[in-house]
Amino acid sequence: MAKFNRRQLITGFSALYLAALTAIAAYALHQTNFYSLPIPNVLSALTVALPPLAGIALESIISFQHQLVSKGKLQTSKVFQAVNVTFLIYETVLATLAGTHIAPLGGLWCPLHDKWQEMRTSRDAKSIQRIQDAFNCCGFNGPKDMAWPFPDKKHGADTCMVRFERDIGCLEPWRTTERKIAIMLLIVPVAVFLWKVALFLAPGFDAPWLPSAIRLPNDNTEEETRPRPAITYHDLEDNADEDSLRGEVNRLNKDSNLATHVEGGRIRPSPLIQETENNMWSRD
Structure with missing residues (x-):
């Protein structure tokens, strides 16, 4: 059986970890579009892109620094510091934007109302019907509030309630779904940040080129052998x-x-x- 060194094991685990985070973000993006949530697609898309970008960038920099070390050119990389700061800003912005869709609950009412009204105004019956069928509800804040089927000469405001025998609005389950999806989008940047911290602090992670501010003292193995x-x-x-x-x-x-x-x-x-x-x- 092939034996793997510590760095290969860490790299393999990191790839699986980042792939899982990418899958979570992709699922959140899909659910955002499926339920027509008032979460910008650009936020979900950037969250999907974060784990692979962070993995590729960090692995490239680590490989480059190890090449320098092998050539006897030990130095703290300014490129590493710049990239690390860039990703830290990236992660902070994503986490902050995702947090605005989690709390406070009262602050979520307006974006949801505006989104539903937008679908109602554009006669987007398919999206509203999908939401109503998913949560077994009718209308936004009540079974007669902008519900589908839309009122016309053949249908009244209570058509959905009468036809499908539903007596609740979609606001509460729709808002709960928005919060769940936003929590997923919040978890991804936080988890990427924690992964980087754990990577730098992992036992046996030999990176003498790291800045002293984020580098732990080396193991005492060398000192003990002296x-x-x-x-x-x-x-x-x-x-x-x-x-x-x-x-x-x-x-x-x-x-x-x-x-x-x-x-x-x-x-x-x-x-x-x-x-x-x-x-x-x-x-x-």
């Missing part, structure tokens, strides 16, 4: 409060005095041995 200096080692072991150099000098002096004392005791003969040697010489 031989620890004796002074630092003793400081950690003894938890000395004094200066490291002074403490080490004091320890060395103590060791030197101890060695001198031991050596002097070993060389100097004891009094008993000295007396025995003197007696032997006197006998001779």
Whole structure:
């Protein structure tokens, strides 16, 4: 079985993650058009484009920087910073615009009313019928409020209510659907931003070219493999409060005095041995 390195696994997971976000945004775009929601198509379309654009741009920059590093040209890329700031603005704008279709609930009434009135004025029977059939309702704010079939010589304002036996307006379920779709459109830019943060902070993501403001300190594996200096080692072991150099000098002096004392005791003969040697010489 083929083995994949860490970067390949991260790239594969990122591709699946961004594809899922693209699918969510595409579904939101489809639902926006299906229910004729007052959410601009340009907002939905830009949200659909965000995940693949972010993935392609970031992967291209990472590959380019790794090529520079392999050539010994380690540097923080100004292009990376510019692209990152651009996407941050992009994501913020999308999230803000999507948020305007979520709350407050009272503020959603006017856009929905204007949209329904626009469809009523343009005689867009197909769109209004689709909404009424989807939510089993009639009219906008009530079963007789701009409902389809439109009033004429053969149909009254209550035709929809009588024919389909519906007694509720479409405002509430239509507004709830708008909020759900807007939440999807909000999730996508937020999720893309979190993906980038997680990518930079992922263990083993080797990117020494990242700006220091967003780069975590490297793992301590390199530092742990290096031989620890004796002074630092003793400081950690003894938890000395004094200066490291002074403490080490004091320890060395103590060791030197101890060695001198031991050596002097070993060389100097004891009094008993000295007396025995003197007696032997006197006998001779």
